[in-house]
Amino acid sequence: xxxxxxxxxxxxASIFGENIDRARRFTENLARHGEERGLIGPLEVPRLWTRHxxxxxxxxxYFHGRAVDVGSGAGLPGLVLAIARPDVExxxxxxxxxxxxxxSEQVAELSLSNVTVARMRGExxxxxxxxxxxxxxxxxxxxxxxxxxxxxxxxxxRLVFLKGANVGAELxxxxxxxxxxxxxxxxxxxxxxxxxxxxxRVFVATVAR
Numbered sequence: 023x024x025x026x027x028x029x030x031x032x033x034x035a036s037i038f039g040e041n042i043d044r045a046r047r048f049t050e051n052l053a054r055h056g057e058e059r060g061l062i063g064p065l066e067v068p069r070l071w072t073r074h075x076x077x078x079x080x081x082x083x084y085f086h087g088r089a090v091d092v093g094s095g096a097g098l099p100g101l102v103l104a105i106a107r108p109d110v111e112x113x114x115x116x117x118x119x120x121x122x123x124x125x126s127e128q129v130a131e132l133s134l135s136n137v138t139v140a141r142m143r144g145e146x147x148x149x150x151x152x153x154x155x156x157x158x159x160x161x162x163x164x165x166x167x168x169x170x171x172x173x174x175x176x177x178x179x180r181l182v183f184l185k186g187a188n189v190g191a192e193l194x195x196x197x198x199x200x201x202x203x204x205x206x207x208x209x210x211x212x213x214x215x216x217x218x219x220x221x222x223r224v225f226v227a228t229v230a231r
Contacts, residue, residue: 026067027053033217034071037079037106044105044132049075051128052096059124061096077184077222078102078159080214084182084224085110087154092144092171093161095121099184100157101128104137112137113153115144144170151176159184164225165196172203175229181205183225193225204230 027050038045053070056062066074078099085107091100094114104112114137116122122141129137140147156171156179164183171181185192189210193200200208205227214221 028068028071031071031076031219034076034079037076037082037217041105041108044134045075045079045102048097048101048105048128048132051131055124056096059120061121061124072219074098075102076214076218077220079106080218080222081157081182081184081224082106084180084226085155085157087111088152089113089155089157090115090153090174092156092158092167092174093117094125094139095160097125097128099159101125101134101137103157104134105132108134108136110136114139115142115147117141117143144174147174151179154179155182156180157182157184160186163195164189164192165199168196168199168203168205172205172229177229177231179229181225181227181229185210185223185225187223189223189225200227206230 035042049070053067057064079102082103085103088111090113092115094100094116100112100114114125116125122139125139129139153174156175158167158171161167208227211224211226212221213224
């Protein structure tokens with residue numbers, strides 16, 4: 023295990039359940055190779071579990087059916103969620119070749135039969151509105167994110183974005199896009215409060231039509 027990687031928090035085993043071994047392997051792989059492959063910054067390894075892995079995994083209950091992660095990068099949150107929710111069919115969309123190579127390697131090594139990796143941008147998707155849920159983490163502000171994620175989701179499907187502390191301001195700035203893409207039941211939820219050291223803020227909305 024990489025020397026800098028923080029000790030696995032006790033709560034990790036309860037969040038991942040029977041999938042914890044895969045989560046450990048992925049976390050160790052990312053800690054060992056993430057910086058050299060340009061996937062994470064040099065300061066992230068000592069807080070990888072708390073700030074990234076568990077921050078992503080805590081949102082697992084929001085997903086079902088077919089899900090897409092747009093701008094999957096190192097696999098946060100899509101690959102982590104695919105480990106936590108093997109019952110969900112995942113598509114990871116990522117335009118950069120070195121990142122899709124990493125994602126494909128991890129899918130193979132971890133034997134994740136519920137994951138497809140697609141090298142493209144979200145707006146290049148031509149498969150139609152086939153997803154029940156679309157997600158993204160640390161990709162862009164809501165007003166930029168909504169135009170290339172909402173069109174991937176079937177009517178009455180959901181958008182579930184993992185966001186930072188300024189999500190309220192992002193939502194206010196995205197009021198035009200919220201109306202344009204017929205979003206309903208829009209909310210900002212705090213997940214993991216009392217469970218994680220850093221709870222996750224989640225933007226949730228239904229694509230009405």
